[in-house]
Amino acid sequence: MNETILRVKDLHVSFHTLDGTVEAVRGVTFSLKKGETLALVGESGSGKSVSMKAINRVLPGNTIYGGGEILYEGQDLLKLSEEEMEKIRGRKIAMIFQDPMTSLNPTMNVGRQIAESIRVHEDMPEKEAIAQAIELMKLVGIRNPEESWKNYPHQFSGGMRQRVMIALSLACKPDILIADEPTTALDVTIQSQILDLIDDLKKKLNMSVIFITHDLGVVAHVADKVAVMYAGRIVEIGTAEEIFYNPQHPYTWGLICSMPSLDTKDESLYSIPGAPPNMLHAPKGDAFAPRNAYAMPIDFEQQPPFFKVGNSPTHFAATWLLAPQAPHVTPPAEICRRYEVFKHSYLLQI
Template sequence: MTDIVTVKNLKVVFNEGNEQVYAVNGVDLSLHQGETLALVGESGSGKSVATHALLGLLGKDVVVTADEMLYGETDLLQTSRRQYTHLRGQELGLIFQDPLSGLNPTMRIGRQIGEGLKVHRYVHGHALKQAVFAAIEDVGLADPALIARKYPHELSGGQRQRAMIAMALVMQPKVLIADEPTTALDVTLQAQILALIKAQKVKHDLSVIFITHDLGVVANIADRVAIMYAGKIVEVGTANEIFYHPQHPYTWGLLDAVPSSDDQRDQLFTLPGTPPDLHQPIKGDAFAPRNPYAMPIDFKKEPPLFQVSPTHFVRSWLLDPRTPHYQPPVTIQKRWARFAQLHAEQTNDPVVESQQAGGVPV
């Protein structure tokens, strides 16, 4: 499968006076042509910073390094500011987390949507107006002429988010980065925006990076899911692998935070503590202080990526063959059983689960 975005060993350090913040600590990331990759993690995990580094949107006081950062065959590490402006205008689209901060409050919606067409495609006059109206209509907003004349504060939250999507798609980009696009919306509007992004991806043949802190919202939109914690990807796999065969305790906690209508648990699997202070380099596994399954090695040495399947990788010492036997939470065991059932239904063969010393089905 062709990769449209490739990132290897991405590191981002913010300089804050005499202090540094190690926001991204060696991220490897690939986005396949035509897929939706969900980047999931709690606030401060580095997911937005990593994608903003990819887009060249970080300030001068931020140090961005990587072994490789490619968009197609374009080396983004060698890209000038002018070239980046061109790429963001025509190839890479971004939906900001907060429409109120992403939209200019002093400009009418139509003018903001059409700005990229004027600057990068030299579209003017009647052709520009028709293109703007078409973009507004394309995201499900009725009466595009009326919407185009309005200012951001005159629109509802859902309308503003749709306007942001129109602004991102009007240039027909190849890659769309959606940064927490449903965070400030109620459940009904969330579902509408997710359905809209999914439909636009198919219609415009987009490759999408969908950023969120909520695993629940990506269940029906993502092809693959990458879990981030403290500036690193700790688990990545297909959506089925992450939802039904998760291997990292942090992923277990995120999944158990997703409400379920058939949930009859007396107690949730909870993660104690808080994310680490990123002002200092971290020794060992960054998740170790919060990990109920942590072993002495977790506090001394960072785990490598262990391969569970050709598409599933996990950064946890639990997958080391030398790890003593352990039992994951009951809710996770049920997910594993469901995964085995799905596998059997797809292959017509029962799953023979070989147990590592650590008790992890592989």
């Protein structure tokens, strides 16, 4: 069994704002094994990106780390100095983002940008670094890298720029690659190519990958493990098969049912009623309770703990519906129908 390379324990992150303190991450816990892909899924504002940026300590100056641990190879990253983090950030834990134009320097050709990253971390001569940059561009599928390394970011298509960003992230052969919505701005065909590329590179380089997305369908065929986030917490976690084939949290049901498919008509597209809570005023009980058709009085009073799902050692959900004394409920027929459509459309890929 692969060793655990990253362990996040009870992470809390807030932000000072003019309106007050925003509780963005509220007790997130998960682990990541060597060579594993973890997908963090949830609506915008659920805390996915904040949790991952906390790992690399790239959050803004108004950030408050309110507790918890981020353990990488036994070191708590929250306790390291900035100088110590610079030896890990990029070299051991790298990130790619959804818009490469905000990360690439428009005044420098892409080959030199990749080579510069190699030189900073590896203390390598420029000529050798450029040669290695060309090899990386070839690895990520950039056409004619012997010539195109001289091109500038604006001379590449969106999909090719994203490949450049992946090459830049791989420059130091990191142990962990964090991909923050890397396919959002791309069309469906290019999305699939980028997903397949990341999955292929993970296997070739034995990397661990954390994939951040709001789209369950995007990661159906690449994730080993899925964590569903809502209002700063993980509400369900398990293997991809467990989350897609046996979801337990009403929020996970809603996410799955809201996925469009070839069989879904525009007028019948499901959406979760209501809106996420304002995290300036974090809810007392289960944050999803006001949007949950199955909410019980206890949901408005107490945050549910994680309950083990069946006999699985990997599948847990934070919902009072799994408490021994809770009534047995099944999703309404309409949700079941949509879920079956989703499975037929996406889950053959798992």
